[in-house]
Amino acid sequence: MKRIPLFFFLFVPVLLFAQFFDQKDGRDYQVIFVETDDFGVEYLDEIEQSLAEIKQPELRLRLLNDLGYHYHTRNLRKSLSIINRGLQEAQGLKNDLWLARMQVSQGAILxxxxxxxxxxxxxxxxxxKLPEVESWLLLTNLGYVYERRGDLGMAFEYATKTLELGKKYSDQKAMAMAYSDISNLFWKQGKFEKGVEYGLKSIALFEDRGIKDLDFDFTLHVLGNNLVELGRVEEALPYFLRSIAIGTQYGFYNNLSDTYIALTELYRQTEDFKNAEISGKEALKYAELLQNEFMVVRSLHALGRLKNQEGDFESAVVYLDRSIRTATEDFGDLYYLGLIYRDLSEAYEGTKNITASFQAFKKHNELQQQVFNAEADQRIALLQTEMDVNQKESTISLQLERLKRQEIIQIFTLVFTVVMVFFLFFLYRVFVKRKKYSLLLEKQNREKEFLLKEIHHRVKNNLETISSLLALQTAQIENQELQEIMVESQNRVQSMGMIHQNLYQGENLAAIEMKHYFENLGRFIIDSFDASERIRLEVSMKPLELNVDRAIPIGLIVNELITNSLKYAFPDQRVGEISISLEEKNAHLYLRIADDGVGMGSTTQLKGTGFGSQLVQLLTRQLDGKMTLSTQQGTELYFEFKIEQAA
Structure with missing residues (x-):
């Protein structure tokens, strides 16, 4: 059974629908199976009747999606028709989000x-088209596709992804569904103890949520299945009965068929054949009402398996043969198809039709190997022998030929074993050599990383020494203009030193995280101008890593422009703000540096025509970029650099 949480609306009585939908009377509606489960089986009729009164596009799409999806529990063809209608309306409105939601429902129905x-x-x-927060619904259904194909590994992977998203967004329903699906997959793999463990986790989350919905109903029956396989039928029965009560209350035909199939197995194990047959026929009734061939196939299989245990092998063959004919060759679920052929083999064996029994079991073995790589050699060998005896082909010459074949097989097995021993020994030697080589490479990489960090450390120390020498020289200069030139030079050296400091302190020896770098550089420059009390630095960007070839020139550009702002934008000890941002988009880097200072009037040139301005222009050309200046509010400079062609 495949499931998606529902987002329906419940409105009672029917005459009040229009008032609720257009909200003219101020009343709020409740989302069914999300905010409430206090209603009966007639809710689909009420929602369908209300559609004619709904004009609001968003609400119509929601109702069409919810109505169409939920009808899959009663009538698959009508369900698909409603969803197709919703898809047309969503396409007409060009509403991609609702188009995606409709497609999830359409996929579940298909x-x-x-x-x-x-x-x-x-x-x-x-x-x-679907946002990540909702994508667990889609992933869940993709997992069901692989489950039905018999690829339980991929199905388990999708259930795990659903669980991860549920935890990420603290979505209790998503986590409950993931645990439920994992429990079902463990049941299919024959790991029933694990199935019970995860089923109980799912039930606990559903009960804490407090809503009895389609998926909670299904999980009750999954947990019961695992308990039955462990022989704990008394524990399983209450879960099945509770599942049937919920399915009957809301008209979940699919779940009802599923649970009655499980009850058939429970009563079969306890040899209560009368109730087992009643349950099997109830399962078939709901499957046919739903027009769901998958459930019809499983219901007929349950009845056939029951007849096998009763010893009524002729009836078992009828049920199981009908089940296979209903499935057809295109039946996707290899797991269930394999079980049907297994039980058909037993039924044919009971009717003494050994040839047909062998062929059915051979088909079962092929299907099981595709799903589990199951071991069935002994059973096939037994049926093969019985078929040979039944066909009267056990002559002396045949026996001698068989002995010869066995001798050949023994010799081949011996040779093959010797070859495999030598091959495994060779693989072991290769593995040992590769491991030694891998350890050597790892050691060399660590040494190279250490040396590279040491180089960056020394370069940083050398640049700090130069910066300190410049600071000492500046302290001895009395000329104010010359002092400013020395401070600017010191800041340029410091901006490059910070690059190398980040390299040897960080994890990545080839790239610089620019947001942290801008924050440190900005604070250093503001402090060097003794302006930290009045100038605030805002670095509004996401973390972004650049290689050294780009980081150094961009750092120098930012250094020059912050210095320019501090010198010209905030005269007379004005208070203000300098903001920096850098983002990468479409193979380009976009740098913005702005201040809310006095501005530059009508000029389109940077203040100061000396070395700093020339350096900014030179570095911009080096990075194959272009600069745009805006002076409407304060001063803003925009830079665009091409990443591919940057030097």
Whole structure:
């Protein structure tokens, strides 16, 4: 059973629908199976009747999606028709979000109609448009596609992704569904203890949530399945009965069929054949009402398996053969198809039709190997022998030929074993050599990393020495203009020193994290002008790493422009703000440096025409960039650099 949480609305009585939808009377509606489960089986009829009164586009799309999806529990063809109508309206409104949600519902319905490839295609299309917070619903259904194909490994992977998203967004429903799916997959793998463990985790989350919905109903029956396989039928029965009560209350035909199939197995194990047959026929009834071939196949299989245990092998063959014919060759779920062939083999064996029994079991073995790589050699060998005896082919010559073949097989096995021993020994030697080489490379990499960090450290120390010498020289200069030139030079050296400091202190020896670098550089320059009390620095950008070749020239540009702002934008000890941002987009870097100072009037040139201005222009050309100046409010400079061609 495949499931998506529902986002429906419950409105009672029907005559009040329009008032609720246009909210003219100020009343709020409740989202069913999200905010409430206090209603009966007639809710689909009420929602369908209300659609004619709804004009608000967003609300219409929501109702069409919810109504269409939930109808999959009663009538698959009608469900698909409603969703197709919703898709047309969403496309007409060009509403990609609701188009994606409709596609998730469409994929879930196609899945139940055994259109696995089409379901996968629709779900993958929706994935491109759906936000991550909702994508766990889509991932869950993709997992069901792989489960039905028999690829339980991929199905488990998608269930794990659903669980991770549920934890990331603290979504209790997503986590509960993931645990439920994992429990079901463990049941299919025969790991029933683990199935019970995860089923109980799911039930706990659903009960804490306090809503009895389609997925909670399904999880009750999954937990019961695992308990039955462990022989704990008394514990399983209450879960099944509770599941049936919920399914009956809301009209969940699919879940009802599923649970009655499970009850058939429970009563079969306890040899209560009367109730087992009643449950099997109830399962078949709901499957046929739903027009779901997958559930019809499973219901017929449950009845056939029951007849096998009763010893009524003729009836078992009828049920199981009908089950296989309903499935057809395109039936996607190899797991269930394999089980049907296994039980059909037993039924044919009971009717003494050994040839048919062998062929059925051979088919079962092929299917099980595709899903689990199951071991069935002993059973096949036994049936093969019985078939040979039944066909009266056990002559002396045949026996001698068989002995010869066995001798050949023994010799081949011996030779093969020797070859494999030598091959494994060779692989071991290769592994040892590769491991030694890998350890040597790892050691060399650590040494190179240490040396590279040491180089950056020494370069940083040398630049700090130069900066200190410049500071000492500045202290001895009395000329104010010359002092400013020396301070600017010191800041340029410091900006490059900070690059190398970040390199040897960081994890990445080839790149600089620019946001942290701008913050440190800005604070240093502001402090060097003794302006930290009145000038605030704002670095409004996301963390971004650049290689050294780009980081150094961009750092020098920022150094010059912050210095320029401090010199000219805030005269007379004005208070103000300098902001910096850098982002990468479409193979370009976009740098913005702005201040809220006095501005530059109508000029389009930077103040100061000396070395600093020339350096900014030179560095901009070096990075194959262009600069734009705006002086409407304060001063803003924009730079655009091409990443591919940057030096």
């Amino acid at each position: 899945l139940r109609m055994e259109e696995l490839d089409q379901a996968e295609e629709v779900l993958l299309s929706a994935k491109m």
